[in-house]
Amino acid sequence: MTLSTQVRLARRPEGEPTDDSFAFVEHELPPLQDGQVLLRVVYLSLDPYMRGRMSDAPSYADPVELDHVMVGGTVCVVEESRHPEWAVGDLALSYSGWQTHDISDGTGLRRLDPSVVPVSTALGVLGMPGFTAYAGLLEIGKPQPGETVVVAAATGPVGSAVGQIARLKGARAVGIAGGAEKRRALLEEFGFDVALDHRSPTFAEDLKAAVPDGIDVYFENVGGPVAREVFKRMNLYGRVPVCGLVANYNATSAPEGRDRQPAFMSLILTKSLTIRGFIQNEFTKSHGRDFVREMSGWVADGSVRYREDVSEGLESAAEAFRGMLTGRNFGKALVRVSPDPTL
Amino acid sequence: MTLSTQVRLARRPEGEPTDDSFAFVEHELPPLQDGQVLLRVVYLSLDPYMRGRMSDAPSYADPVELDHVMVGGTVCVVEESRHPEWAVGDLALSYSGWQTHDISDGTGLRRLDPSVVPVSTALGVLGMPGFTAYAGLLEIGKPQPGETVVVAAATGPVGSAVGQIARLKGARAVGIAGGAEKRRALLEEFGFDVALDHRSPTFAEDLKAAVPDGIDVYFENVGGPVAREVFKRMNLYGRVPVCGLVANYNATSAPEGRDRQPAFMSLILTKSLTIRGFIQNEFTKSHGRDFVREMSGWVADGSVRYREDVSEGLESAAEAFRGMLTGRNFGKALVRVSPDPTL
Numbered sequence: 001m002t003l004s005t006q007v008r009l010a011r012r013p014e015g016e017p018t019d020d021s022f023a024f025v026e027h028e029l030p031p032l033q034d035g036q037v038l039l040r041v042v043y044l045s046l047d048p049y050m051r052g053r054m055s056d057a058p059s060y061a062d063p064v065e066l067d068h069v070m071v072g073g074t075v076c077v078v079e080e081s082r083h084p085e086w087a088v089g090d091l092a093l094s095y096s097g098w099q100t101h102d103i104s105d106g107t108g109l110r111r112l113d114p115s116v117v118p119v120s121t122a123l124g125v126l127g128m129p130g131f132t133a134y135a136g137l138l139e140i141g142k143p144q145p146g147e148t149v150v151v152a153a154a155t156g157p158v159g160s161a162v163g164q165i166a167r168l169k170g171a172r173a174v175g176i177a178g179g180a181e182k183r184r185a186l187l188e189e190f191g192f193d194v195a196l197d198h199r200s201p202t203f204a205e206d207l208k209a210a211v212p213d214g215i216d217v218y219f220e221n222v223g224g225p226v227a228r229e230v231f232k233r234m235n236l237y238g239r240v241p242v243c244g245l246v247a248n249y250n251a252t253s254a255p256e257g258r259d260r261q262p263a264f265m266s267l268i269l270t271k272s273l274t275i276r277g278f279i280q281n282e283f284t285k286s287h288g289r290d291f292v293r294e295m296s297g298w299v300a301d302g303s304v305r306y307r308e309d310v311s312e313g314l315e316s317a318a319e320a321f322r323g324m325l326t327g328r329n330f331g332k333a334l335v336r337v338s339p340d341p342t343l
Numbered sequence: 344m345t346l347s348t349q350v351r352l353a354r355r356p357e358g359e360p361t362d363d364s365f366a367f368v369e370h371e372l373p374p375l376q377d378g379q380v381l382l383r384v385v386y387l388s389l390d391p392y393m394r395g396r397m398s399d400a401p402s403y404a405d406p407v408e409l410d411h412v413m414v415g416g417t418v419c420v421v422e423e424s425r426h427p428e429w430a431v432g433d434l435a436l437s438y439s440g441w442q443t444h445d446i447s448d449g450t451g452l453r454r455l456d457p458s459v460v461p462v463s464t465a466l467g468v469l470g471m472p473g474f475t476a477y478a479g480l481l482e483i484g485k486p487q488p489g490e491t492v493v494v495a496a497a498t499g500p501v502g503s504a505v506g507q508i509a510r511l512k513g514a515r516a517v518g519i520a521g522g523a524e525k526r527r528a529l530l531e532e533f534g535f536d537v538a539l540d541h542r543s544p545t546f547a548e549d550l551k552a553a554v555p556d557g558i559d560v561y562f563e564n565v566g567g568p569v570a571r572e573v574f575k576r577m578n579l580y581g582r583v584p585v586c587g588l589v590a591n592y593n594a595t596s597a598p599e600g601r602d603r604q605p606a607f608m609s610l611i612l613t614k615s616l617t618i619r620g621f622i623q624n625e626f627t628k629s630h631g632r633d634f635v636r637e638m639s640g641w642v643a644d645g646s647v648r649y650r651e652d653v654s655e656g657l658e659s660a661a662e663a664f665r666g667m668l669t670g671r672n673f674g675k676a677l678v679r680v681s682p683d684p685t686l
Contacts, residue, residue: 059613060579223608236403237625242612248605258597260604262588265566268620269585270402275618277611282580 002029002038002079007098007317009064013054016250016325021054022070022318029103037086037109039076039094039102042340044314045123046072046321046333048221051249060279070098073128075112075119077341091342093122098317100337114342117299124157124332125299125306126292128280132243133161134291135283137219138169140241140276145170147216148235152176152226154192155185155307157332158243161295162219163192164304171217174210176226178327185330189305198226207233214238223247224255231264234271242277250325307331345372345381350441350660352407356397359593359668364397365413365661372446380429380452382419382437382445385683387657388466389415389664389676391564394592403622413441416471418455418462420684434685436465441660443680457685460642467500467675468642468649469635471623475586476504477634478626480562481512483584483619488513490559491578495519495569497535498528498650500675501586504638505562506535507647514560517553519569521670528673532648541569550576557581566590567598574607577614585620593668650674 003026010023032038049061053071056063064071074096078086083106086092091112096102112119117126124130143149149166153159154175163173163186175192177183178199186195194210196203207229214235220227224247234240268275298304309331311320317335324333346369353366375381392404396414399406407414417439421429426449429435436453439445455462460469467473486492492509496502497518506516506529518535520526521542529538537553539546550572557578563570567590577583611618641647652674654663660678667676 060615220608223605227608242608245605245608245612248609251605254601254603254605257602259600260597260602261607262566262591262594262597264604264607265563265570265585265588266591268618269588270620272403272620272622272625273618274620275611275616277613277615277617279615282615 001031002101003027004029004099004101005314006069006100007314008067008069009054011066012056012063013250015252016322017051017054017318019318023067024315027099029101032080032082032103034082036103036105037078037083038080039074039092039096039104040079041074041076041096041100041102041337042091043075043120043123043310044072044098044317044335044337045074045127046317046324046329046335047129048244048246048249048325050321051246051325071095072097073123074102074337075122076102089341091119093127098314100314117296119340119342120308120310120334121299121306123334124308125161125304126295129157129332130161130295130306131283131288131291132280133158133219134165134295135280135287136241136243136278137162137165137217139283139287140274140278141166141217141219141239143169143171143217147171148174148211148213149217149219150174150176150211150215150230151219152198152222152230153246153327154195155182155190155330156221157306158221159219160186160190160306160331161304163190164298166217167191167193168298168303174207174215176207182330185307189307204229217241219243221246228260231267234267234273236271238271238273240273240275242275243280246325308334310334310336312336344374345444346370347372347442347444348657349412349443350657351410351412352397354409355399355406356593358595360394360397360661360665362661366410367658370442372444375423375425375446377425379446379448380421380426381423382417382435382439382447383422384417384419384439384443384445384680385434386418386463386466386653387415387441387660387678387680388417388470389660389667389672389678390472391587391589391592391668393664394589394668414438415440416466417445417680418465419445432684434462436470441657443657460639462683462685463651463653463677464642464649466677467651468504468647469638472500472675473504473638473649474626474631474634475623476501476562477508477638478623478630479584479586479621480505480508480560482626482630483617483621484509484560484562484582486512486514486560490514491517491554491556492560492562493517493519493554493558493573494562495541495565495573496589496670497538498525498533498673499564500649501564502562503529503533503649503674504647506533507641509560510534510536511641511646517550517558519550525673528650532650534648547572560584562586564589571603574610577610577616579614581614581616583616583618585618586623589668651677653677653679655679
């Protein structure tokens, strides 16, 4: 008999999720059937979209139901197998959510090879966040050589990939992040051309100085005041892939001040901007194969680097999740739920 | 010696243009030089974009300078010619603006053939407004058979063309206009599938009932409260060509109420919408030829109909312009500046 420790959605948060939003439950898994595998979760991915799933506002995906396990991508190791294609010790990408163990009939599992790259990258640079950056930037942003690409939350798994891919395509990459340490990482680790600290009191002027030729592509993953400054500098025919708005996710009311919507529409009109929302899975069929090939190559040869921010133990997930929503993480937010057998 | 009566920009309006915004001036034209033609303006086009040119806010085009002639498309007849390619009596599309006479060296003149269609159509359905509808709808809106296309100001030259082209492409056309008479024209003259009166107290419910399958394309030319209702009904992957925001043009301050911008961005994200501002001339090279061919055919065979709202005399231009900005026109707004020699 296996117990899975689960983090379930206890109540829908108003604003920032609190400890009360989650409940820890010891759940007894049923005995393994023929065709099933027992998975032990090694890494749990923490991603901004999860905040949306905690709310029951209409969205592109159904909310997590109350008293159900929080959803999430995971890297697992097979602990027991009655499935012909999976052996004990195999590593798999799965969508097991916030828990320590899971049973699967193999549907949706993807085999991971720990000899090529660390398996945790399947949740980051070579997984959903990396693909979000790749597809959104190339298909919607379409950066041209010499153009200026701006991205915020730029040390995060999406932002850092956006900047590095932009540079690989010959564009100039301007990264925005919070604090001097992240700013330094943008320049030294990720090779951005310019790095800006959005917490600086001179951020607006810094941004203006950083984009003397204006902004051609703004990869939108934050929203809020940072986005407002960026939009002022958009060039004619600028493109804005909208993949996230993390600044809004915990918001409980509209921001102070006047209605900025009419001015925003005027900007779209006078600058002939393209604003395009997307979820990465729209592009899986059209770009998934290219992504795996190109991005694996870039990671392998070091032209795309990544950074992980690993919290230890499932009990750290809620706090790490809150931190990620407010930018306290530094790199791809992961929870090491149990020891990584490949390390 | 020829006098041109000119309407000049006397002061930049705050809100709706007043009579004080314009000045009538008798301007003495210089003697005709070799290579020049003297044009008598027959029709002046009144278009919403002109309101933007009266302001000095940054935009896609430079503002009209104070004490300069108001800009505008015109149909002219050649009154005198020292140009080898133009003869007295020839008809030309020009950009002579709000005045009775103009001198041209032929640059930018397009010959009009009155034997095919009325020359005034060069300012409407077969001119800039028609091309705006054609290029914006087909290139950005991309309506598919069976999809639902919504357009407001739908009896205007852009809106009526959008609805009719949408139907020619197999889509369902929902038109929005102000008042029962315009609503009737949408159904009876222009063949929209559904016509809605935005002044009706039940407009929101009427719209909901009119689009049981949601909205795939919203051709944005009005903005304001109408657009807000439409956006609520957008489908996943909906497309919004933004060609105008006439509801905002006279606005002197942001509308009452909370900031709708964050919710708008969330909608773009959760519905994977494409919002794309454009000015028709972006598409002249790529779509101009197709437009002339297809649209001339449709007008000639009656599959695209048009309606004109003609004011008499240049002295009526200011009042007619104000009326157009608030929807009092009924069809393409034109000023007959002098008698049409082809009638």
